Amino acid sequence: MNLNERVYFEALHKDRSESAAMLEKPSMRGIKNSVVEKYSDQAHFIYELLQNADDANATTARFVLQPGRLIFAHNGTRHFSVSNPATEDADSQNGCLGDINAITSIANSNKTEASIGKFGVGFKAVFQYTTTPHIYGPHFKFRIDRFIVPSLLEADFVGRKPEETLFVFPFDHSERNAEDAYKDISEKLKNLSYPLLFLSKLKNIEFEFENVLGLYGKEIVETRSIDGTIADRIRLTQNNGDDLYDENLWLFSRHDDLKRRYSVGFFLNEQGQLRPINEPAFCFFPTKEVTNLNFIVHAPFLLTDSREGIR
Numbered sequence: 001m002n003l004n005e006r007v008y009f010e011a012l013h014k015d016r017s018e019s020a021a022m023l024e025k026p027s028m029r030g031i032k033n034s035v036v037e038k039y040s041d042q043a044h045f046i047y048e049l050l051q052n053a054d055d056a057n058a059t060t061a062r063f064v065l066q067p068g069r070l071i072f073a074h075n076g077t078r079h080f081s082v083s084n085p086a087t088e089d090a091d092s093q094n095g096c097l098g099d100i101n102a103i104t105s106i107a108n109s110n111k112t113e114a115s116i117g118k119f120g121v122g123f124k125a126v127f128q129y130t131t132t133p134h135i136y137g138p139h140f141k142f143r144i145d146r147f148i149v150p151s152l153l154e155a156d157f158v159g160r161k162p163e164e165t166l167f168v169f170p171f172d173h174s175e176r177n178a179e180d181a182y183k184d185i186s187e188k189l190k191n192l193s194y195p196l197l198f199l200s201k202l203k204n205i206e207f208e209f210e211n212v213l214g215l216y217g218k219e220i221v222e223t224r225s226i227d228g229t230i231a232d233r234i235r236l237t238q239n240n241g242d243d244l245y246d247e248n249l250w251l252f253s254r255h256d257d258l259k260r261r262y263s264v265g266f267f268l269n270e271q272g273q274l275r276p277i278n279e280p281a282f283c284f285f286p287t288k289e290v291t292n293l294n295f296i297v298h299a300p301f302l303l304t305d306s307r308e309g310i311r
Contacts, residue, residue, distance in 0.1 A: 046188050130169040
């Protein structure tokens with residue numbers, strides 16, 4: 001962290017402290033609750049962490065679930081940055097808002113029409129389980145207090161790889177105990193719905209807790225181009241802690257003028273023949289919208305704030 005970055009970080013800490021004081025007033029407390037509790041699906045923030053890793057150009061990610069905390073790390077080459085809090089409005093419009101500014105904001109980020117979004121409201125879902133997320137990277141090490149206040153950390157996390165970005169979420173929520181958090185998150189990790197299929201960079205996810213070692217993997221076995229349509233034969237591998245198994249599909253994709261991808265996927269049986277599936281519509285990750293189709297559909301839908309419904 002250079003001198004300018006330290007000045008910006010200290011100014012951001014002061015700015016967010018003032019905002020936190022406003023949010024803590026009795027007349028404003030509902031804002032925080034409405035942001036955190038948007039998701040009907042507990043532990044949905046797992047998907048949000050994976051989308052942020054993909055936005056950071058990560059190819060691998062890992063979760064380590066322990067009785068009192070969740071650790072998440074990825075090898076993304078885009079690392080946390082900070083910008084001047086006095087120019088956040090213009091920086092957000094110009095796509096140069098600092099990541100620390102975004103992650104300590106409410107609905108203020110650099111997301112564009114062609115991306116999933118980086119550190120928008122979705123990250124706030126972690127506050128269903130923690131009150132003090134800790135973030136460790138090559139350039140910045142900080143925690144978030146009072147929902148939106150960044151505070152510098154002096155020590156690194158033991159075991160973090162040099163170029164890795166690592167998050168620690170202690171289970172210190174006053175209304176959800178550590179046992180419930182552990183149960184919710186362990187079940188979610190074992191039952192993610194095609195988490196890699198529509199991500200562009202991320203190829204491998206590993207998770208571990210107790211005696212369970214699990215993984216999700218994606219391999220593009222074959223690619224063809226047909227009149228502007230990209231056809232990928234994909235092998236998805238999953239080990240949910242029990243059995244290792246593969247699923248194969250043909251994924252057909254096109255891009256619109258804004259480089260947004262939309263796709264349809266046809267799953268295959270062991271003989272290579274089409275087999276019907278029953279999946280909701282996807283916008284990178286599953287929504288709750290039923291399609292009644294026998295194949296999977298992905299598009300850059302305009303979603304509700306919770307990312308669960310299509311507007």
